[in-house]
Amino acid sequence: MAIFVFFAWMIEAANALGLIEIEAQDPASRAYRLAHEGLAEMKTLLVGAPIELLGEHKVRIRRPEQPPVVLESFHDGAVTVRFPDGRSEVLLELGPGGGVHFIRDEQTGLEVRIQARTEDGGSYGMRMVVPPIKRSSGRA
Numbered sequence: 001m002a003i004f005v006f007f008a009w010m011i012e013a014a015n016a017l018g019l020i021e022i023e024a025q026d027p028a029s030r031a032y033r034l035a036h037e038g039l040a041e042m043k044t045l046l047v048g049a050p051i052e053l054l055g056e057h058k059v060r061i062r063r064p065e066q067p068p069v070v071l072e073s074f075h076d077g078a079v080t081v082r083f084p085d086g087r088s089e090v091l092l093e094l095g096p097g098g099g100v101h102f103i104r105d106e107q108t109g110l111e112v113r114i115q116a117r118t119e120d121g122g123s124y125g126m127r128m129v130v131p132p133i134k135r136s137s138g139r140a
Contacts, residue, residue, distance in 0.1 A: 031117060031124035038100070057099065097115075
């Protein structure tokens, strides 16, 4: 156990001194990381929730026993959550020209496409499909 603590301490010290890079600094890697984090955030918000498509860059999420919120993507790469009281919070920063695109498909559900961009030319896109919510028939 002590050897693992020692190695962890050495890695942290080397990183602090600038001798090694723990996180990749190239544009493509940073864009990938932004897109991946965005996809994880979208999955948390959307999976299992009733979703109303308001536009290709905007959806309303209606979770039971919670007020509905509007998720909107802007051309500057900001993705915001707007609450019923009118306040908004930035949920994601996907870089200039980045954003989220929503496409409704009646068979498969809601397709979510995320494009992340960095100012120095990195770009990475990911997609996921949020399946439609299965409605119970009420039969025994």
